Amino acid sequence: MTVRIAQFVHASNDVVDEAFLRDFPEVEAAKANSLESLADALDGAEILHVYNSAFKPAFARLVRERGRALKWIQFTTVGIEIGLNAGLPEGVWVTNSGDVSQPVLASHAMALMLGVMRGFRRYEPLRAQRVWARQAMSLHMIAPERARMVILGMGRIGQDIARKAKAFDMEVICVTRAPAPAVPEIDRVVPREKVGEVLPTADVVMVAMPLDSGTEGFLSAERIARMKETAVLVNISRGKVVDEAALARALAEGRISGAGLDAFAQEPLSATSPLWDLPNVLMTPHVGGNGGRESWRRMSELVRDNTRRYLSGAPLKHVVRTPDGTLQGFGNP
Incomplete structure (x- = not known):
């Protein structure tokens, strides 16, 4: 047969x-x-x-x-x-x-984080103009060592991101429904309803949640507003977990430092999206899981x-x- x-x-x-x-x-x-x-x-x-x-x-x-x-x-x-x-x-x-796709997606998440923290996106237009800009670049560079990463979600991807973050000596907090850390690299867990308590302290907010009725719009305009000006947001999960319009405004107004995005509310991303032109946004077209x-x-x-x-x-x-x-x-x- x-x-x-x-x-x-x-x-x-x-x-x-x-x-x-x-x-x-x-x-x-x-x-x-x-x-x-x-x-x-x-x-x-x-x-x-x-x-x-x-x-x-x-x-x-x-x-x-x-x-x-x-x-x-x-x-x-x-x-x-x-x-x-x-x-x-x-x-x-x-x-x-x-x-x-777990290992390569977690690596992609870290690459986006590092690219934003180290100013890669900001330097590309200057490189095209053959401008050295060493002093100007230093103003936008953040060190990952000893930074605090808040991961939204503690599934397989979140766990692998936590392991990789520890290689950079980062503190790792997971916002999750689970009562205890899933792997030893996670320093502590915070219930979803208390996410507002850790967002203001995060140097990096890593979105690794699935999209469902409980997570759509989870990172709302109100929660984005609680992030500090030097914070970086990375999304390798689903675009609709984040209020994308509120994120774009926060980035354009300098209320957060930058974002690394591999997932968007609408895909392909609309040609009219302000995210295309923002100098503090590093983007890839939802290819994070490709290895x-x-x-x-x-x-x-x-x-x-x-x-x-x-x-x-x-x-x-x-x-x-x-x-x-x-x-x-x-x-x-």
């Missing part, structure tokens, strides 16, 4: 190659890059590989209508909230990428492992929704 996999993935996460098919002779793959080709790929498919942002309403409707044989959806992303909102098919197992060949290798290992489990009837790894619609293991504390 042949098991069909329908794929709608970015090339960087396409792990069903010739070697995969040799190792799984009972599997066939149908790759799609449009709604039209997806409709054909879903015909008889038991498995769907897909990424979160693909699940727009029309896409979700097509999957529900044509994916009648689906039993398992493997997301190549950690987030599945767009799929949940658009409507995933009933009666299927849903898994996400788990910790595949080249190493990320591909980690994704391949996960998909191969889960495929073996599916074919043998063993429990899948990184289940985020069960066939009865129960969400589990999804999101950060």
